[in-house]
Amino acid sequence: MAVLNKIRQRSVFLIVIIALALFSFVLADLIRNGGAISQKAANTIATINGKEIDRTDFAKKVEAASRNFGPNGSNIQTVNYVWNQEVRQIVFDGQFEELGIRAGADEVNNLLREGLANNPTFQNEAGVFDNAKMQEYVASIKSNPVAYQQWTDYKISLGKGALEQTYLNMIKAGVGVTLKEGELAYKMENDVVDIKYVQLPFSSIEDADVNVSDAEIQAYVDKHPELYKAEASRNMRYVFFKEEPSQEDEDALTADVAKVIPEFKTAENIEEFINVDQSSALKYDDRFVFKKDLPTTVADTLYNVPVGEVFGPYKDGKFIKISKVVAQTQLHDSLKASHILVSWKGLGTAGDTERTKEEAKTLADSILTVVKSDKTQFLTLAKDFSADTSNKDKGGDLGYFSPGRMVPAFNDYIVDNNVGDMGVVETAFGYHVITIEDKKNEQKAIKVATVAQEIEASEKTINTIFTETTKFQIATKDADFAEKAKESEYVVRPVNKISELAENIPGLGTQRSIVQWAFNEETKIGEVKRFDVTDGYAVVQLTAKASKGIQKVEDAKASVKPILIKEKKAEMLKKKIAGSALADIAKNQSQTVKTASALNMKTPTISGAGTEPKVVGAAFALETGGVSEPIVGNNGVYVVEVTKKTPGSGLDTYMSYAAQESKTQANAVNTRVFKALKEAAEIEDKRANFY
Template sequence: MAVLNKIRQRSVFLIVIIALALFSFVLADLIRNGGAISQKAENTIATINGKDIDRTEFARKVELASRSFGGGTSSIQAVNYVWNQELRETVFEEQFEELNIRVGEDQVNQLLEESLANNPTFLNEAGVFDKAKMQEYVANVKATSPQAYQQWLDFEVSVSKGAREQTYLNMIKAGVGSTLKEGELAYKMENDNVDIKYVQLPFSSIEDTEVEVTDAEIKAYIDAHKDQYKAEASRSIRYVLFNEVPSQEDEDQIKAEVAALLDDKVEFNEVTKTNDSVLGFKNIDVKDAEEFVNQNSAVKFDSGFKFKKDLPTTEADTIYNLGIGDVYGPYKDGDYIKISKVVAQKQMPDSVKASHILVSWAGLGTAGDIKRTKEEAKTLADSIIAVTQADNTKFSALATQFSADTSSKDKGGDLGYFSPGRMVPAFNDYCFENKTGDQGIIETQFGYHIINIEDQKNEQKAIKVATVAQKVEPSEKND
């Protein structure tokens, strides 16, 4: 009793102590989490089983989904599609980790072969999937197109995820069984027949005025059948979607900035403390165009020659007919504002038929069991081309004997017809810059190629275009 009496006497003091403790607890939590409105909270649109969904990444996936579906899909449908994918992926990933489900490299390769079995890019002359062609394609895009190589890696990840999902679903199917009683009941339900005659008296045939139901009867019925009226908790949600798209003002601003690059300007040099004249895109020498583009463009300089069909559709006629050194733009191409300058032109075929003998050396991905050094490979390549230049009829037999390209060696090294950009740069340049009948040796990341140009088709004008491109993006003025 004495203790209780002391507590009553100091009740105000105890209340103050408890309040301070609670306040320090809340304050510490706020500090630990970066404040009530943290950056993390601002960038997180949802949390699925503890996994935060980043707003920027989610928006990027919605944009990709909208592009892949085309114009027939609304923004809401794209959002719902991406959300369902995120939900499905998160739930599946938890099960994969809990059950330790993994997919081996051999299984992924098998699924890749099945997925690409009908793709003509990976078929041999017999119309059968050729694994070597797939490997050559991957090596080619890795060396020539980072974007295409990333798309291939994303495709492999997608196939791997699909394999894990299939493994998981197969495990579920294997665990579901039926008893003999269930089978017996299913049999009876399907095969036992009974003839029934009945008379239907629908409730609608009775006038409502003939029946009076009191509130007490309704309440009594509900109380007696509560299980029929249970409902799960639900929420009604409304949301507004704000598309982050550039305005006309944003487009005009980028167009003005790109147009300003056309003409010469004067800039103050902080080092020399003098005004320097800076040449504009119109006046730079064609040999300096590459450096200018790489300094001022969101898309780096493309050194390849383009045919008319490779140029932006709406501007192709104008750009294709420009003279060397002429400039066109600004013009809009997709999400970019561009200015283009023709820096070179030449006549070149739109397709080439060639054969090659690939001489590899130890350490390369194409070497296999080959033990020769790079120097020995060069000596061998020089010896082979000396024979083929003297007697071209021996090219096919030598390809079968020495070529490390498993996809073409059995065909005498024949690669068929291909268009510009299909091969790695050095190989591509040799085939399109030389003439039918020429033979030469070039080096790539695969080894030494002894190339025989067999045919060239449809020679026409091709141009090299230096293009400065800036993407039109939403500005903060639209917020």
């Protein structure tokens, strides 16, 4: 009791102690996990205009999109697709909210009617969209969460589409062209000028004779920073160790395959021997082939092997093979036939026909009777009855084809019968009324049975390759990567300017893990790592890091240097021009005076010089007979003399030109608006941390 009384007396003190203990426990857990704010940041894949994109929600959308892309879409392609959708939605939503744009229920319902009008599920007996049918459908899927969510998402997407269209239409309404601008468009197209000119081409001075310093390139980049923005990038180099069979592996497989020859010669059931007993990598193909169909390297020999004999072992691509000539015959290598395909209900070729198989057979036999007595009826009957839409309008003409190309029963009929013969053959497509039109180039054909085994790396070879890879990896940690590769005669492959969201490494294919490693903050320049890649290993070294910003001189040089060379050439050529008469200028520079007629500003192309908008524009600014100062164009320096100016005849109204210009500008709104909104948005992109 005394103890209990003491506890009661100190109850407040104990409560405080327990609270502090609990608080310290929670605080320690927060610190251990980076804190609540840090955890939230870790689950945020991006922030766009202050709106955070949750990692989990983004992942769900990527998963859904990947199903639509199918097996051909890569993960990064899918991520980029979803990313663009998210950016578009957020930047547009900001505009909708700011302007108070809303999509009403009636508007969405109208869009639903338009979008579903041709869907039979939502049509009544008259083939017209029925709102009751739509309501019935929605009620039927409410018990299916996935289907109902898809329907909800569809309605939301329609609403957002309506909002976006309203917003863009508001902008388009402000994009107008006056009649004066229409008149200008008319003049650009119809006012013409004739000129004489002398061109001093840039090509008359060799690039090597023009010096451009790194300082000049840097100055140009500093002057035009908006043109030379650079994303973060990495440079690396690698050596690829391919897991491929050795000569020892090939020789061992050749010896093993050779042991099969005695059994192969005496095998009675060839197909079972190849497909089952030997588990051949290539299955038995029971057809006759010509010399041209045989492996090129052994065609001459194999074509002349006696029936029953075995040839090989021989290497063909990635296989070791032995081949036995099973049979020999004479075949035409080119066949020509026409057919009328009569289908019946239940076949893939049936379309909307309701006839039974028995009715189809009766019809096919009737058609055969008619065409046998009058071949000219084949064309008409094919149009009327053939289910083969690819050739029914050509009288069922299949053209020339090689033996074995058609399904077996069809092929056998043509091979076994003569030109002019007609008959009915049943296949999985229906009944074919066939007429054999032609057979050409009869020659020897052989039926070849082949046991093929793929040449694969043995466990010993795989272990050897792994050992070589590991040795090289270890050796490069304390030595020059390139020198060590050279010592072992390995090929070093450089990879430059890889971006943070890249996934393909030239020569290695899709290798997202390598890119992620290169961009990891803990990966240092010079660091080496081995990666398991398709068909082997890659030992990779990170060689350089570049942060987001303005391009360095060495990166900008390829694009800036030609610009500066052109500018310097222009100054050099301008200094060479002496006199004002075209004939004197041409003579002094070993050029000729050329002429160009009917030039306009809409398509400013000068015959013999190319597209030169500055030159044509300068010509229009001169009076007839006037001679220009030197003009720097796209392809050289020009001096122009105007010989004739012919204005367009004019129009009573320029409404049509104004309307066309207005339409052109309005059509550009959709892409330009999104581009502008995206560029103006504040975007913090962390996708590379998760993908």
